[in-house]
Amino acid sequence: MSGSASVIKDPADFGRVAVLLGGNSAEREISLLSGQAVLEALQRQGVDAYPVDPVDGLFEQFSAVSFDRVWIALHGRGGEDGSMQGLLGLMGVPFTGSGVLGSAVSMDKLRSKQLFVGCGFATPEFLELTSPDDFAAVPAKLGFPVMVKPADEGSSIGLARADDAPSLAAAYQAAAAFDCPVLAEGWVSGPEYTAAILQDRVLPLIRIDAGEGFYDYDAKYFSDQTRYICPCGLAPEVEAEYAALCLNAFRAVGATGWGRVDFMVDEAGQALLLEVNTVPGMTSHSLVPMAAAQAGISFDELVWQILETSCTEAAYARSS
């Protein structure tokens, strides 16, 4: 697709904008980078934007300055999980991206997968692990290896591959430390893709090749082994089919505005949904900006169009 023009033309129409960044989730450091990049892009375009880190006293900052809208650049719990969206909604301050429901469901990988299954969308086979009593069912239902995940974290934090019963026990202990439900998923050998979604349109898919191992925290943010391929190399009709599935999954969890859907493909060519991210990374090296660039949308335009999602749906509804 080609880059689409913005609907709002005058930066003054956005009013005073708070960029929420940082917070106290496990993804604080990435959020500070995303938020800073977003803030600079807004300011470059003449938007009256200010950084607000909730750890410095959200209420104090919001009562000192009256903000017209919020660009949410918080990743993880407390920013991406619906709680901030609920607070802002009650305060009557419009914000970017998904509302309470879409944020909360997307943050919970277990509930998201149950919803995917209910909708008839494929996702890797899985089991909820609530205690060591559940371990015995893992080889029977999923076989080894499996991926063990805390249901409520992002950025691959707390994920571990388990190849046998002892490593399953260790992976479970590590994931359970995050104080949320834990799931085991059947291992998928890939390839892996992600679909960026902007104003309810799917941008060109990106193929992620993390080389050895999987797309873990190090591969995401530090490794130079990780390759991103965009355009992704799929036949156009296959890319369109996967893109449509991702948009349907995004809508099924109640997500709106912008985000990213991660999936892998099995040997039969079937796309298996991993998760929906409602506030994906927005550093200059992140995946949504990469997909936007492929669609002819610059980082600044992307940040602007995401800010437009804080306006009513009608404001950015397009005829095409």
Ligand SMILES: Nc1ncnc2c1ncn2[C@@H]1O[C@H](COP(=O)(O)OP(=O)(O)O)[C@@H](O)[C@H]1O
């Ligand atoms: N079932 C699986 N089999 C193999 N690799 C997986 C599986 N699930 C996740 N991964 C790898 O782990 C990464 C992170 O998983 P994901 O579910 O997207 O969680 P998050 O990005 O929130 O940490 C994926 O990008 C992928 O590389």
Ligand SMILES: [Mg+2]
């Ligand atoms: Mg992911």
